[in-house]
Amino acid sequence: MSTPTTTNWAQALVQQRSSPAPAAWLDNLRQQAESRLDRLPLPRRKLEAWRYSRIDALFKEKFTPVVQAPDGASLQRPESNSPHVLVFVNGWFSPSLSSLEQLPDGITLKSLAQTLNDEDEQLRQHLGSIADKDENLFTALNTALINDGLFLHIATGIHLDEPIEVFYLNTASEEALLVQPRNLLVLEEQAEATLVEHFLGGKGNDYFHNNITEILLLGKAKLNHYRIQDESSNAWHLSNIFLRQGEQSHYHGITLSFGGKWARTDYRTSFSGAEADCNLRGLYVAGDDQLGDFHLDIHHNWPACNSREQFKGLLYGKGRAVFDGRILVDRIAQLTDAQLTNDNLMLTRNAEVDTKPQLEIYADDVKCSHGTTVGQLDPQHIFYLRSRGIEETMATHMLCQGFAQEIIDHIHLDSLREQTLQRLQHTLKKLQE
Amino acid sequence: MSAKQETVEDLVKAGYEYGFVSEVKSDTLPPGLNEDTIRFISGKKNEPGWMLDYRLKAFEYWKQMKEPDWAHLRYDPIDFQDISYFSAPKKAGEGPQSLDEVDPELLATYEKLGIPLEEQKALAGVAVDAVFDSVSVATTFRKQLADAGVIFCSISEAVHDYPELIQKYLGSVVPHTDNFFAALNAAVFSDGTFVYIPEGVRCPMELSTYFRINEAKTGQFERTLIVAEKDSQVSYLEGCTAPMRDENQLHAAVVELIAMEDAKIKYSTVQNWYPGDENGVGGIYNFVTKRGDCRGDRAHISWTQVETGSAITWKYPSCILQGDDAVGEFYSVAVTRGYQQADTGTKMYHIGKNTRSTIVSKGISAAHGQNAYRGLVRMGTKAENARNHTQCDSLLIGDQCGAHTFPYIEVRNPTAKVEHEATTSKISEDQLFYCRQRGLKEEDAVSMIVNGFCKEVFNELPMEFAVEARKLLNVTLEGAVG
Amino acid sequence: MLSIKNLHVNVDGKEILKGLNLEIGKGEVHAIMGPNGSGKSTLSYVLSGRDGYEVTQGEVIFEGRNLLEMAPEERAWAGIFLAMQYPVELPGINNMSFLRESLNAIRKARGEEELDAVAFMKLIREKAASVKLDDKLLKRSVNAGFSGGEKKRNEILQMALLEPRLAILDETDSGLDIDALRIVSEGVNLLRNPEHAIIMITHYQRLLDYIQPDFVHVLADGRIIRSGGKDLALELEDKGYGWVLEENAA
Ligand SMILES: Nc1ncnc2c1ncn2[C@@H]1O[C@H](COP(=O)(O)OP(=O)(O)O)[C@@H](O)[C@H]1O
């Protein structure tokens, strides 16, 4: 088979786009993205950002975009304690599975498709404003096919205390689906919210989930953002999160990656004001024939911002991990404080880890560091537990949990933290069999 | 506050001490590179046919290659046709038989460089081979070394005198296909050093080579090959200087080290090629491929480098740790000031069981200098219990410079353990003040703090050279502080 | 010896010292006490020439020279020594060689001969023993990883070694246990002679039990609001700062 090119792989997908967009400006956005597809290179090992991700097989697969809202009638409503639940089925909002209680004034929370009909000015102004500056094939692909997703806008000074919980369900289908939610979150000055996103797929379903989330935090806005990726074991999952933070804004993000055969999450952060805080954390657990892959690009382009990046991986079976994190500090970004760590635990013979933490620094009055470790459990620690009468498998289990705990402890929602622990234990138990 | 700023700038503007030009009559090939150039070089050296064939093969390969562009470096394209590929001080054709035959001006040059070329002046028992432009001019202490069975000679001589060894080992660690600059070097290398330490021999003295580029518009392409047989040991040091010229000159060397079972090679470099002036005009382009192969169990290769010169530095002294329990080390201090740029680091390929590697990299950036550490640590599937520890620290002096860290860590064995740490800092005002409060001048305080920062690396240099390196660092950073 | 007249100092645009006057004569020991944040450390830094302290008014004359025009090292050469409240760590710099550099720089400035390695070793061992500083700490990097008490003793060792004409001790006593306090005090008392002067900045009367000051000053809100003999310290101990502050306000 000849090697696929961008043109024939991506164009084939875009050709299946159905109706024109409900608004002319959106049509424009889509078309610009489409025209970029031709010149953007197909991600390959030779491109530094794809060096370790091994994506070639994706281009050999044939995907079908979901061009209209599927029927979610047969699906079960996901469990949630939140008063604000949105469910997307194959990338499309499902009103019947969602439940949205009355929101305080100043908060818009709805599906993108719905918002398009309402001609929301915020949406028009911000959609694509960060993401589409990025020269990335998958971003262009998402934009060229924009249909639905999550739209959240919180006006100045409004706090939403209860978390918003979003479920992306990916269902079984005859052909492999291309699912592309497109999300936009805008928090005006001093607005605050908590968002929890679950990415779920039925056992064995084969699909490519290619989501994009643009987040704009204005001065002193605050967002807690939890993302739990538990896709089907046959799924491709790619998340691109574009974050722009205003002065003294605060972002607290945790991504937990458990599922998918190939799961990659890219964070791109930049600032539009000084003294902002960006906290990114992640835990990836990858077993047989799974890839857990994180890319961070933290661009300190304003002075006196802090960023913390802490990512931990547990690898077992033939699990593979890739971590590629860059901190870039511009000349003007004096007083930057940025610390990045990546720790990997390899539990089995055939696990693999490739990690690449980078610092690129052009300002002198900064505190920047990174630290990386790759290794197995410390035999001394196992011995210590065993000498206290704990069986070896249990000891391993405890130590792995302890390793992950450092990330899990940063989940401030009790139920979610509990849920995550259970999810982790489920995997660890499998490991012992 | 402003008094302080000035000082830092002054520190950064310090002059280049080794920028004199020697008036030596030389035999220089006009600029240009084609098959004839290579035949000329080979002919000049009266080389056997196999050597010429090797060069031509490399040249053919090079012609197909593209200059690498992945490094964090910016420079105008190099015109490889505008470089002279051979320059020898006159007389060199026959090669000097003893020191008396060496041009006195040359000897004076080496004296200016502080090299103890004349044996009676060689205080520390260091044997020196000096490469001036392209040709090896003198090798000291031959007899003592010969008695120990150590071969220490120019590579041209070795091609004639030890063809089997050269044919066996040359290009066996860095093949001509390795990279663009290695291919170029294989085609046009003019001279260099060959060291052979027989089984069980501990080389009785430090070996050393001084390189100097003198002639305008010349490139220097030396080739170093060191073979340490089973259970032998050698410590080798190279030093480099070049005159101040306002065009860029190319230096593209290849160094190959081979350490057999239980052998130990310690390779130290003090690189002080002309860095260009404070506006970034002139200076040496230093594109060097250095690699050591630990072929036997418990073999040990240690690279130590102090890189203060060159406009551009592109070099990654690496270790292939094949033998079980083999050890690789890389200790580096790289200073960039003016408009200097360095992209340097190492690669540690862990193949054998229980292999260990240590990387300590200290980058100092001042003025407009850009300093990047680039390193690879690869733990292969069979590297049971292999260990790596990497520490990369960057020190920034001034707000116009840059410090970058690009490590690549690839682990294929769960029993292997890799730890990597990197930090970035500047000299804190508090530290400076504390030293000055105790009576140290600001420039002394700076150099003391910088030396403290580099200490772990200097500790790895042979004693005599550690002193020299410290001095060099001081000269590099010192200025006319008022 | 030292004459401070109407000293006004800004830090980050905020006035911290607001017209401070102080006269110190040869052989005198002055204690400066005062509430937290009153400007005691600021005074010690201005006298030793740290960056970031802007003198907006006033003058400081030390032995006939305008101190404010001198670089920190020139002040050190002239005999000013500051034992810092929070001594700085210098990783990678060997304590012993640091002390030697420092001593020789100051000896040179005084027109004395530099000490060779042997003579220096002998001297430093003696001095270290006198402040009961473990020899091992001499071989480590300056203050790096030292405990609080070790850092303070290292400061006193430096003082003993450099024999400054004017030593300023900024809360050298805080955080020390009784034994360490005694050692520090012995170090200070050794330096005490008709040629040397000492400024002790402290919070506690405790130190003054070991070192008898000739004068005690209360520094509050950037000014010396009260001066007296050692009895003033006792009174302060008894009644607290509030008393002087009130009295001053009245
Ligand atoms: N670098 C600085 N920037 C701003 N304010 C400072 C700085 N240093 C000291 N100050 C302020 O100056 C005042 C005096 O501080 P200091 O001299 O340390 O007091 P003391 O030593 O008497 O406790 C305090 O209010 C302190 O907060």
Ligand SMILES: [Mg+2]
């Ligand atoms: Mg204080």
